[in-house]
Amino acid sequence: MKASITTWKDEVNWLGRRFLRQWDLQIMVIPAIVLIVIFAYIPMWGVLMAFQDYNPAKGFLGSKWVGLKHFRMFFEAPEFWLIMRNTVVISLLKLLVAFPAPIVLALMLNEVRHAAFKRIVQTISYLPHFISWVIVSGFVISMLSVDNGSLNMLLQTTGLMKEPVNWLSIPEYFWTILIATGTWKEIGFGAIVYLAAIAGVDPHMYESAAIDGAGRLRQLFSITLPSITPVIVIFLILSVSQILNAGFEEILLLTNQGMNVALRPVSEIIDTYVYRVGIENYRYSYATAAGFFKGIVSVGLLVIANWIARRLGSSSLW
Amino acid sequence: MKRTTEDYVLDIAIYACLLVLAFVTLYPFWNSLVISFNDGNDTAAGGVTFWPRAFTLENYRYVFKDNRMIHAFWITVARTAAGTFLSILFTSMFGYAMAKRGLIGKKFYMIVCVITMYFSGGLIPSYLLIKQLHLMNTFWVLIVPGIISVWNMIIFRTFFQGLPDGLEESAKIDGCNHLSTFFRIVVPVSGPVIATLSLFTAVGHWNAWFDASIYITNSKLLPIQVILNQTVRSILAFESSTQVSATKQEFLLGLQSVTHKSVVMSTTMVATIPIVLVYPFVQKYFVKGVLVGSLKE
Known part of the structure; x- marks a missing residue:
């Protein structure tokens, strides 16, 4: 008994001495861990205020615990289903359009024989990735402006329309504008990974296919696409886990921080709702509950997507 | 090899698609540039697309005379410089230590990091934390x-793990500790990875607006993106206002040769051009960086 205590103490002492001896390594780690604990872990713990009636004056410890009250309020709120619909529909549209777009671009670029042309198009295509959403939304607003926006000018000079349309004020067009903008911004950057995957395909496969008389389209569908499927699956899993992130920044910016009330029935998603209710209306606990609900569903979706991918026998995240 | 009809049709379709894409991507940039160099009243008459009709530098003069804009521009420069430097410094040191086999507590540190990649407290708890730390309205x-990006730490770690063991031997023999080995031996051979991640971090800082928009109310500390957004918003409010007559009149009264839209466009250009100028030169680095990142997945 006594012996084991000494060894345990020795162990700690030994570990402590070793820890002190590598102070020069630990000193590189500790500032980072402290920052992570403060800015990532304290907020995680702060999520518990979703179960409180958080009162800033009383602080976290002094506020009253109310169980699932805020979750119940959120689920019963008249806007709940609208918000869920918008979040899911916008994400699904993104998955349907914005997700395959870079794959199509990569496949098209791969067919281009002129190296210079290919490089120029590629360079142009990832320019928008580096531009802030503030500027991109400014472009969209300018292009779609009712007051001499380029789109209205084009439609009017070609005679397709007589009167200019205020595109950004009509709810029916909002999803199209949002998805088109997102695709426009990320198509080129997203294609980089797929192009690299295509570059890794064994050229012999194309040669033998050509000898067997396969045309380029046939080669594309029978060789290139199957070869990059593992990469596509991984990115698909990642996108599925992002399904509740319908695009907070861009929606906030394209709807004038939610001030464009006409668009709210189609534009309000969980994130913008949390922002509006929490930051603008100071309903901290309620907004945290809504955000927490989203977080749980997201992690659940990631696990399910990964499980399905593993079941189908293709690549998975873990 | 003989080209078949399929080849010709395919090529025409692909080149056409790519040209349309290139045009659609460039047009908003070009059109904004043109509007920023065009007389405001002339722009308001419509039809300005590919070339300035009434060339002027007035819009830029207006922007550069506006102290608020200049100030915001320097805030952005300062946050980009300081933010990138501190982030890369601490994140690379972190990644270096995490690449060392003998590091005590490595598993624990890694778990601490990975959890943050899947869970987060969300907007409101983070906001309240910043409030309680009295960081509101500070630079x-x-x-x-x-400062710490777990993602970048992992990329750094992977890179440092790939360095040859012999590299640090001579430094050890000279009696350097890990800190000085890192700065004297490792940093100088890590140019590409440092350049890539600095670029991404810098672009992120340059483009950031949301943090400033919720944490900062003091107009002296607002970065250019927020000022730009405020200007765009006032246009939006103007366009979507139903009682057009009152607003429009007020708007027209304040209007000289420099209109709202042309000012927005020249500010946009001031905020965009540094990035547009930098990115073609660092292209090869970031293509590599993206690949390193995706391989880790």
Whole structure:
């Protein structure tokens, strides 16, 4: 008994001495861990205020615990289903359009024989990735402006329309504008990974296919696409886990921080709702509950997507 | 090899698609540039697309005379410089230590990091934390919360693990500790990875607006993106206002040769051009960086 205590103490002492001896390594780690604990872990713990009636004056410890009250309020709120619909529909549209777009671009670029042309198009295509959403939304607003926006000018000079349309004020067009903008911004950057995957395909496969008389389209569908499927699956899993992130920044910016009330029935998603209710209306606990609900569903979706991918026998995240 | 009809049709379709894409991507940039160099009243008459009809530098003069804009521009420059430097410094040191086999507590540190990649407290708890730390309305709120990027740490770690063991031997023999080995031996051979991640971090800082928009109310500390957004918003409010007559009149009264839209466009250009100028030169680095990142997945 006594012996084991000494060894345990020795162990700690030994570990402590070793820890002190590598102070020069630990000193590189500790500032980072402290920052992570403060800015990532304290907020995680702060999520518990979703179960409180958080009162800033009383602080976290002094506020009253109310169980699932805020979750119940959120689920019963008249806007709940609208918000869920918008979040899911916008994400699904993104998955349907914005997700395959870079794959199509990569496949098209791969067919281009002129190296210079290919490089120029590629360079142009990832320019928008580096531009802030503030500027991109400014472009969209300018292009779609009712007051001499380029789109209205084009439609009017070609005679397709007589009167200019205020595109950004009509709810029916909002999803199209949002998805088109997102695709426009990320198509080129997203294609980089797929192009690299295509570059890794064994050229012999194309040669033998050509000898067997396969045309380029046939080669594309029978060789290139199957070869990059593992990469596509991984990115698909990642996108599925992002399904509740319908695009907070861009929606906030394209709807004038939610001030464009006409668009709210189609534009309000969980994130913008949390922002509006929490930051603008100071309903901290309620907004945290809504955000927490989203977080749980997201992690659940990631696990399910990964499980399905593993079941189908293709690549998975873990 | 003989080209078949399929080849010709395919090529025409692909080249056409790519040309349309290139045009659609460039047009908004070009059109904004043109409007920023065009007389405001002339722009308001419509039809300005590919070339300035009434060339003027007035819009830029207006922007550069506006102290608020100049100030915001320098805030952005300062946050980009300080934010990128501190982030890369602390994140690379972290990645270096995490690449060392003998590091005590390595598993624990890694778990601490990985959890943050899947879970987060969300907007409101983070906001309240910043409030309680009295970071609201300070310059550092734009920098400190983002210093450590777990993602970048992993990329750094992977890179450092790939360095040959012999590299650090001579430094050890000379009696250098890990800190000085890192700065004297490792940093000088890590140019590409440092350049890539610095670029991404810098672009992130340059483009950031949301943090400033919720944490900063003091107009002296607002970065250019927020000022730009405020200007765009006032246009939006103007366009979507139903009682057009009152607003429009007020708007027209304040209007000289420099209109709202042309000012927005020249500000946009001031905020965009540094990035547009930099990115073609660092292209090869970031293509590599993206690949390193995706391989880790």
